[in-house]
Amino acid sequence: MNPFKYGQIVTDVDFCPRRSLEKVLKEHIVSGQNVLIEGERRTGKSSLIINTAKEIKNYRILYIDINQIKTLNDLINRITSSLISMDRQTHFFEKLVKVISHLRPSVTIDSYTGNPSISFNANQVIHPKSLDQLLEFIYQEHSNKKNIVVFDEFQDILNLNNYESIVAILRSRIQFHSSMPYIFSGSVRKNMDKIFYDADSPFFKSAIKMEIGALEKEIFRDYIKDKFLSGKKIIDTGVINAIFLKTEENPGDVQELCNALWSITEYDTTINQIDIEDSMEVIFAREKEFYEHTISLLTNHQLRCLTSIAYLGGKSIQSGEFLEYSGIVHASSIKKAATRLVDLKILYNYKKEYRFNSPFFRSWLLYKKY
Ligand SMILES: Nc1ncnc2c1ncn2[C@@H]1O[C@H](COP(=O)(O)OP(=O)(O)O)[C@@H](O)[C@H]1O
Ligand SMILES: [Mg+2]
Structure with missing residues (x-):
């Protein structure tokens, strides 16, 4: 069997130890400190969190991946399903159902595994207060067994229409939950920074940052x-x-x-x-x-900008050499194309440089002599 795994969280023997990061993260968790984990895609953020949490005795992990959520319904759904997987005991499930009973959940039991699951009517309007109640429930449960609450791909909270009020609820609850560690992890740096570092963001300076790289x-x-x-x-x-x-x-x-x-x-x-x-x-x-x-999907300008970055690198995309190579006349057009390529998640900004999200895509463009 092929021992190399990619595109998924790796654990146990597949997880290559990162002792110093694991140690720091562990210390933050046991001291109830909230943590912001930032790094590019596929650098191992999720794997680090899961493996570190598993090593800490007497803690259990509430791992909530909010990748691609679009609505508050999605968010509540993800939280409840994570809660169900966190604690499979019947009385816990019953308590949870009680807390969300006003959302009229439908409970189904898998006839094969016996595992319960909960779903909501996707069209019902959920009030942000439901989130508040769920977070409170999680905190009450923390007094029985300690929880580590993880929001992975947290930047996708910005997809919600009313994200400001949702973030405000999270922030205010988190303040009172000082003994329960929250971990926020995300890859789209610009968005994570918007949530955590804008002075008017309610998350402003609320968590210690850890950078994950190679x-x-x-x-x-x-x-x-x-x-x-x-x-x-x-x-x-x-x-x-x-x-x-x-x-x-x-x-x-x-x-x-x-x-x-x-x-x-x-x-x-x-x-x-x-x-x-x-x-x-x-x-x-x-x-x-x-x-x-x-x-x-790219316009001619965008493609030329992309291939030029593949050949020349993305450090000085408005230089004379770059203009000449790309055949694009105006530096402003290059900038516009590059910005679009970042929006499309083909490139990302690293300091002042444009880089390929996938180095293989870059190699392919070179290989195909685009
Ligand atoms: N500690 C590690 N040891 C071995 N491979 C790793 C490790 N961390 C990440 N990887 C590799 O990177 C991939 C993505 O890991 P993941 O934790 O999902 O990253 P992220 O959450 O940053 O996107 C994994 O499938 C694996 O191939
Ligand atoms: Mg991840």
Whole structure:
């Protein structure tokens, strides 16, 4: 079986330890400190939170992923389903149903597993006060067994029409829940900063920030070597460094490339640099349709801006060299195209630089000589 996992939370043997981050996060949790976790996509934020929380005795984790929520109904739904998975005891479930009874939930029991689930009428208008009551319920339960409350992909709270009032409720409850740690994790830096650092945001300075980036190089290298060894595949440091270079050390991308590399190499072999090129083709084949579709949505300017960043890098997109290469006449048009590419989540801003969200997409543009 391929030992490299990507596109999902990794736990246990798949989780490469990040001792110093785990230690800091653990200390914040046990002292009831609220934490803001920021980092690009696929850097391992969710995995870090889950693995750290699992290690802390006498705590249980309420993990609420709010990725792509659109309405308050969605938010309440995500919270209740997380509560159900957090504590499967009948009396807990009964208490929960009581708290949300005014929302007229329909309760169903899976006939196969016996697990209950709750759903709401998607069209009913839910009052923000329901959120307040749920948070209060979670806090009351915290006095029985300690909870760690995690809101993952928290920037998507901004999708809600009335997000300001929702955020205000969260903030005011959180203030009173001083012994219960809340963790807010998110990838779209601009939006996370908007929530936490705008002076008029109610979250202003309410949580300690932790930045998540690449894994510790040496530890990750040993992890990769060990995984390959499980198939008697030998990989040396030089080849692993080449993988790091190709993927800009993004943990998720490293794992995806290693997964492809594993799939094209034999049992009992030594992996070399050429195998990396072949495994890139495996990734291109997997992603081709998506890349082509992405490109089909772009205007001519946007595509030229994108390919120019692929070739020249995204540091000085308004320089003479960039203008000349892209064939775009006005620097302002380049800026506009780049901004749109960020909105489309193809690029992201890192300090003053535009970077590709997926280094493989960039490689593909170069490979295809766009
Ligand atoms: N500690 C880790 N050890 C090994 N792989 C990791 C680790 N953290 C992240 N990854 C890789 O990155 C992928 C995305 O991890 P995830 O925790 O979902 O990131 P994020 O929440 O930042 O988007 C995983 O599927 C895995 O391939
Ligand atoms: Mg995540």
